[in-house]
Amino acid sequence: MVKKFKRQWQLGKVRSGDGSALAEFRLWQLFARSLFFLELPGPAQDRHLFAVDVRFMADAKSRKQHENGEGKSPAALYRDGVQVARSNLPATFPVPGGVIEVAASSFGLKRMRFVREDGTEEALRPHPRSQEARRARFEQRHPVASSVVGAIAIAILLVALAGVIMEGIEAITKVPVIAEHVGRFTMPIDLPLWATIALVIAGVVAATERATRLKYHWLLDAAAS
Template sequence: MVKELGRRLRLARVRHGDGSALPEYRPWQLFSRSLFFLDLTGDAGDSHVYAVDVRHLAEAKSRSQHEKAAGKSPAALYRDGVQIHRSNLPAVFPVPGGVVEVATSAFGLKRMRFTADDGSERTLRPHPRSQEGLRARFGERFPRTSAVVGAVSLVVLLAALAVSLLHGAEALTRVPVVAGYVGTFTSPIHLPGWAKAAMVAAGVLAAVERALRLRYNRLIDTLSS
């Protein structure tokens, strides 16, 4: 119920596009832009290619009036290369047979999927030259290595999460009121400064790697990083 209400609110925020053409993906946009595609058949049986263009550096609240008028939003939906909708993030775009849901985190995308009216879901396909496309191609060419990289990313984030929880529990029990009820707790893990910095850096890289594969878990990918 709550999920459906949130989806309706995001649909209500969608604005009409300006009819501009989909810009070509450029190499220097590798870290600032994500582009995904979806092939759908309309009610009349005609096929269309939909594209979702996400600009990670676009600020929803700080754009100038000129930029707003020009339709430069953090996310835009194109049909056959023509902009038809735009929205701030997270976004839900209406398409034939369902909606396209888009959401980002501090490390990249966390959701880029088509949700059909019957509840089925599928991930859109990334542009081959985008970060997500390059990561997907790597997974196709080297599936075993890709699986190992994914497993290492998960282990790194779980380790960072465990350390964070232990330190958080120690800090909490240092509060006199809390200590009076549950006693004090000392974390068994205390890392030197260089190790903390290395763990933070590894956690960020692991979170980015998971974002490239659109793997997101609210607990693991947020708290551990």
């Protein structure tokens, strides 16, 4: 029931496209844009190429313009190179045979999939120049190294998560009433400023690396935010 309500809410946010042409993917947009493709049959059994263009740098003004039917939207759906729909994120775009679900975190995409009417799912194909496609090629060519990189990213995020949890416990136990009953917790390690900054940077890199593989966990990846 909750999932159905959420989908209906996201479908309600979709606005008609402005008919503009799909812009070329530029190298300098590597960390500011994601572009995915999916080929689907039309009503007359002809084939159409759908594209989902996500702009991560869309600010509050862009989102407000979208709500007013103006300007660029964080996510747009194109059919055969022409914009047919747009939406704020998270987004659900209706397409023949189902919907395309799109969601993003602070570090990139966490969901980009075609969900058929029968509930089965299919991943969309990333643009060859995008960071998602580059990461996929690295995994194909160097599977062992890719697994090591993925494991390191998880380890970094686990350390960051442990730090966030301990900071929270320390803050809570500073409250006099709580400290009186359970005692006061003190962080076992007092990291110097440079180490804290390095850990934050490592966490951002790790979360970004996982986003290029569309891997996301609500607790693990959120720890880097």
